[in-house]
Amino acid sequence: MSGRVAVVTGGAGGIGTEISKRLASEGYRVVVTCAPVFECPNLDEWKRLRKEEGFDIRVYDCDVTDFTSCKNAMELIEKEVGPVDVLVNCAGITRDAQLKNMTEQNWNDVIDTNLTSAFNVTKQVFVGMLDRGYGRIVNISSINGRKGQFGQANYSAAKAGIHGFTMAIAQEGVRKGVTVNSVSPGYIGTEMVKKIPEEALKKIVAQIPVGRLGRPDEIARVIAFLVHEDAGFITGANIDVNGGQFIH
Numbered sequence: 001m002s003g004r005v006a007v008v009t010g011g012a013g014g015i016g017t018e019i020s021k022r023l024a025s026e027g028y029r030v031v032v033t034c035a036p037v038f039e040c041p042n043l044d045e046w047k048r049l050r051k052e053e054g055f056d057i058r059v060y061d062c063d064v065t066d067f068t069s070c071k072n073a074m075e076l077i078e079k080e081v082g083p084v085d086v087l088v089n090c091a092g093i094t095r096d097a098q099l100k101n102m103t104e105q106n107w108n109d110v111i112d113t114n115l116t117s118a119f120n121v122t123k124q125v126f127v128g129m130l131d132r133g134y135g136r137i138v139n140i141s142s143i144n145g146r147k148g149q150f151g152q153a154n155y156s157a158a159k160a161g162i163h164g165f166t167m168a169i170a171q172e173g174v175r176k177g178v179t180v181n182s183v184s185p186g187y188i189g190t191e192m193v194k195k196i197p198e199e200a201l202k203k204i205v206a207q208i209p210v211g212r213l214g215r216p217d218e219i220a221r222v223i224a225f226l227v228h229e230d231a232g233f234i235t236g237a238n239i240d241v242n243g244g245q246f247i248h
């Protein structure tokens, strides 16, 4: 593979880690971004594990909710590692509550981290991609941005917004070799999903035709497919990876 630079936001998270490892094993120079404000509590351990596994993955601070932080981080990455040809917008959070209980802070935090983040980060690298005539962007959405979810008005709105963002900038990149797609995972067994109460999670799994939660590596392989140099005819698309939840 080409040694192209691939940036994965939230790349030390459950799904992000598998994406980072997969891209690194395919020969990309992978850069993971991590939010300093969240203190990345397990980051040293994360770095140690990746090293032990033989991965050379760099980590940069970047708060995806903060435009200036994203600008500074992407400038530093381009200076120290090289032009960013692949971007995976993976950072995300949940702050679940029924609308009647949802606070303004719950709403704003989720919109900022799951939607505005995609603008904040993509904006920094998109022009460079257009100028060089090559780019691959994948935005991580969610099944709940496709169908809505009780208790997730904020998250569903943000993730649905990702589809509009993806389709719009796909049109801006289409003549310049820049593809932009989204992946909508169903329920994947990461910390984010482990926060769901056990009884609720049992009900969720019962609704997944495959009969289990997805694995982060099952998302990573779709990302690797979409960012491949040979995937230039796929743009503005969404791939659902949800264990058959739309078979009804």
Ligand code: NDP
Pocket: 009, 010, 011, 012, 013, 014, 015, 016, 033, 034, 035, 038, 039, 040, 041, 062, 063, 064, 065, 089, 090, 091, 092, 093, 113, 114, 140, 141, 142, 143, 184, 185, 186, 187, 188, 189, 190, 191, 192, 193
């Ligand atoms: P994790 O919580 O494991 O990972 C999320 C990552 O986002 C973390 O690395 C976190 O960094 C980072 N992040 C959060 N806030 C910020 C911020 N302000 N700036 C920079 N980074 C930030 O979640 P998952 O791996 O499960 O989720 C990854 C993506 O997949 C998310 O977008 C999520 O919405 C989506 N998704 C997940 C599903 C699932 O079932 N797990 C289903 C559908 C979609 P830090 O560790 O520093 O907080």
